[in-house]
Amino acid sequence: MNIIGPDELVFGVDDVQACCQYMTDYGLIPVNVDASGGRFEGLDGTAVVIKHRDDASLPAALPTGSMLRETVYGVADQATLDAIEAELSKDREVGKATSGKLTTVDDSGFALGFQVTCRKPFEGKNEQVNSPGYEASRGPNQIGADTSYDIVPASLSHVVYFVPDGKKAESFYIDRLGFKVVDRFTQLGPFLRPSGTLDHHTLFIIETPPHMQGCEHFTFHLAGPNELLLAGKRFQDKGYESFWGPGRHIFGSNYFWYFNSPMGVHVEYDADMDLHDDSWVPREAVAEADASQIFNFTLAANWMPGGDPH
Amino acid sequence: MSEGVILGELAEIPPGESKGYRPENEAQDHLFVVRLTASKVVAYRNSCPHMGYESAPMAWRRDRYLDGSKQYIKCGSHGALFTLNSGECIQGPCEGQFLTPEKVTVDSNGELIWWPQS
Numbered sequence: 381m382n383i384i385g386p387d388e389l390v391f392g393v394d395d396v397q398a399c400c401q402y403m404t405d406y407g408l409i410p411v412n413v414d415a416s417g418g419r420f421e422g423l424d425g426t427a428v429v430i431k432h433r434d435d436a437s438l439p440a441a442l443p444t445g446s447m448l449r450e451t452v453y454g455v456a457d458q459a460t461l462d463a464i465e466a467e468l469s470k471d472r473e474v475g476k477a478t479s480g481k482l483t484t485v486d487d488s489g490f491a492l493g494f495q496v497t498c499r500k501p502f503e504g505k506n507e508q509v510n511s512p513g514y515e516a517s518r519g520p521n522q523i524g525a526d527t528s529y530d531i532v533p534a535s536l537s538h539v540v541y542f543v544p545d546g547k548k549a550e551s552f553y554i555d556r557l558g559f560k561v562v563d564r565f566t567q568l569g570p571f572l573r574p575s576g577t578l579d580h581h582t583l584f585i586i587e588t589p590p591h592m593q594g595c596e597h598f599t600f601h602l603a604g605p606n607e608l609l610l611a612g613k614r615f616q617d618k619g620y621e622s623f624w625g626p627g628r629h630i631f632g633s634n635y636f637w638y639f640n641s642p643m644g645v646h647v648e649y650d651a652d653m654d655l656h657d658d659s660w661v662p663r664e665a666v667a668e669a670d671a672s673q674i675f676n677f678t679l680a681a682n683w684m685p686g687g688d689p690h
Numbered sequence: 691m692s693e694g695v696i697l698g699e700l701a702e703i704p705p706g707e708s709k710g711y712r713p714e715n716e717a718q719d720h721l722f723v724v725r726l727t728a729s730k731v732v733a734y735r736n737s738c739p740h741m742g743y744e745s746a747p748m749a750w751r752r753d754r755y756l757d758g759s760k761q762y763i764k765c766g767s768h769g770a771l772f773t774l775n776s777g778e779c780i781q782g783p784c785e786g787q788f789l790t791p792e793k794v795t796v797d798s799n800g801e802l803i804w805w806p807q808s
């Protein structure tokens with residue numbers, strides 16, 4: 381199944397205005413936003429959609445009240461969509477929207493959509509580093525500390541679910557949709573990669589007691605670690621609450637910075653994730669601090685050591 | 691016997707809103723106060739009881755501890771809702787658990803006084 385990754389995450393929220401402000405300040409591009417919500421796009425067109433929780437167009441909420449209402453996957457082509465429809469119709473209701481999008485639920489009760497991907501080509505920014513002993517990637521007179529532009533997150537990377545039955549949850553994605561386990565935290569769950577991407581994970585599953593079912597976080601890829609640090613600092617300077625980071629994960633190698641949000645999920649900036657193909661042998665580790673990150677910092681205020689000596 | 695610590699003026703919190711405090715210049719809020727009415731406040735430690743996330747900070751933005759209806763305290767980590775008056779979690783991953791109450795009073799000058807429990 382040539383599934384590329386999440387195209388859209390749809391939230392049904394209690395405070396539409398706050399969530400729209402939040403996603404705008406995070407850096408996504410507002411599209412058709414009004415008092416009822418709207419769409420917030422990364423550079424490649426992947427998006428977060430904000431609606432009021434009572435909006436009739438939303439799939440049913442989980443009994444736990446999680447505000448994540450739908451995860452829409454982008455797939456390569458119509459043939460993939462047809463194959464997903466045939467496979468999932470064997471044991472569940474699969475709806476079809478006028479747009480052609482398939483709608484259903486996974487084995488944990490999360491509402492899913494599948495569509496021919498909305499991802500479009502875009503001009504990325506290459507974070508160029510000058511490494512000693514290696515050909516310079518930034519030539520003479522090219523400035524690295526460029527703060528002159530607004531950082532727009534590039535692409536919706538991954539979503540993380542809390543599920544009541546980890547085995548059942550992962551089997552659905554592996555056996556029915558062809559996701560591969562890339563790495564695993566023993567007592568939490570697997571990092572999963574669908575076959576249409578090389579990204580380390582587009583889905584991470586964490587087993588919890590049933591009343592905790594919901595979404596831990598989602599994230600968009602940024603161009604690189606420098607952009608991540610700058611975007612996170614700008615976000616924190618706007619008053620948003622840092623939860624964890626900036627740091628660098630071990631599984632996936634992605635730099636991370638997590639923030640609280642009014643959608644009741646953490647929202648991450650991530651950058652520089654590892655790529656894997658089918659030759660990769662999954663690693664497994666007990667989930668603990670030193671297995672989760674190689675380092676974790678806290679932002680300090682800018683200062684001028686020495687001040688002005690005159 | 692602990693001493694009271696002046697947090698600031700009650701008037702800095704609009705009725706129905708919340709505000710976080712860092713009495714010892716902490717990097718994040720130590721406690722937050724919700725102004726329920728013109729003169730009545732409640733206060734809790736900025737520390738979510740969600741198992742595995744104990745002590746997680748709860749605002750989603752500076753001073754923003756409430757849900758959209760302003761009827762509940764909402765955790766900005768995973769959306770747990772807590773009653774204003776008792777701090778009981780009524781929905782979310784820590785349902786049935788309680789926030790840690792802090793004693794905050796309003797003195798005759800309209801100042802908020804925090805009484806740390808030892």
Ligand code: FES
Nearest residue numbers: 738740765767768
């Ligand atoms: S840390 Fe507060 S709901 Fe999870």
Ligand SMILES: [Fe+2]
Nearest residue numbers: 538597599648
């Ligand atoms: Fe992540």
